[in-house]
């Protein structure tokens with residue numbers, strides 16, 4: 001069993017979707033495979049805009065965005081299928097999805113305010129539509145397959161915007177509903193990013209969450225491996241668009257890859273690696289547009305040496321704390337308090353009198369955290385900052401120049417913070 005994931009950046013237009021049969025031929029065509037797809041191109045961004053207009057009760061703006069989303073999908077369908085087939089498929093999509101999507105837009109407009117569950121009820125349509133169109137296309141290209149709604153499989157606690165997946169109930173669903181499909185078919189298609197809560201309401205797993213879905217399915221199916229087909233089909237020591245001398249990384253351990261993504265490398269959703277590590281499932285990152293090209297493997301083996309790896313994480317909030325009454329600061333206490341509020345800390349540096357932290361978390365949690373601090377500790381919130389990280393720096397790795405607000409040099413890494421302009 002293999003789990004394969006194809007993202008929206010790969011499925012961005014008709015030409016790109018036409019590449020899919022070749023990609024499927026290139027990897028384990030005889031094996032049983034679960035194909036996990038994301039929404040086409042930038043559809044999720046548009047659905048977010050649609051939900052925002054609805055939450056403002058601006059139905060005319062919502063109608064315009066809805067029209068754009070429909071036109072984009074219509075173009076896909078007309079480009080992929082001959083006329084009568086395209087019409088029949090469009091009619092089916094109309095009944096099964098477009099009507100329901102517009103109803104949910106109206107429901108949110110009626111509510112007239114931002115609401116997590118009502119927004120997610122809209123966002124899930126991107127993956128439902130893309131997977132349905134891809135399934136129809138691949139069937140027409142001679143791939144017998146089954147399609148299944150991922151919301152029937154992955155169950156979460158419904159927390160917004162990043163719910164916890166409940167492995168017990170999800171496993172039961174996978175065993176009862178997904179595994180039997182493989183008795184008659186070698187290929188099954190489902191959606192990334194979407195799931196349900198215990199009350200069977202739609203939820204999403206956080207932006208760019210399809211990698212994470214695929215990893216969960218790999219774990220639940222006890223797959224031999226997972227393949228993430230990507231636009232940029234391998235890992236690099238830095239973003240090659242910014243650093244032309246970035247070096248390809250043929251192999252990394254789970255922990256090494258997790259660290260890279262944690263500090264901001266955009267290659268994978270950060271939650272992807274845990275399910276794979278837990279089940280010891282190797283992850284291959286391969287090029288969607290050049291499926292035979294060499295990619296990257298993430299598995300158990302610690303790789304040493306590695307070239308210096310650069311990652312940047314933007315949009316963090318800088319918190320500076322100062323003890324004004326000379327009571328000693330405790331970095332541990334600060335960190336514990338932030339953790340208790342569910343605030344993620346990416347950088348922490350401190351002494352007896354001052355500390356600096358770069359964090360990400362909801363405003364109200366931060367406000368709550370502030371109220372728990374001793375009166376003599378003064379807090380300044382400054383934003384936004386970028387955290388730059390170099391993992392495995394060479395001894396003479398050049399340190400950043402004067403613009404760094406804070407700099408931390410550890411044996412195996414360098415971190416620094418800069419203001420964003």
Ligand code: ASP
Pocket residue numbers: 007008038039044045126192193206207208209210211
């Ligand atoms: N379509 C979703 C998003 O754009 C999930 C994904 O692409 O992985 O966030």
Ligand code: MG
Pocket residue numbers: 007008009038039041044208
């Ligand atoms: Mg996407």
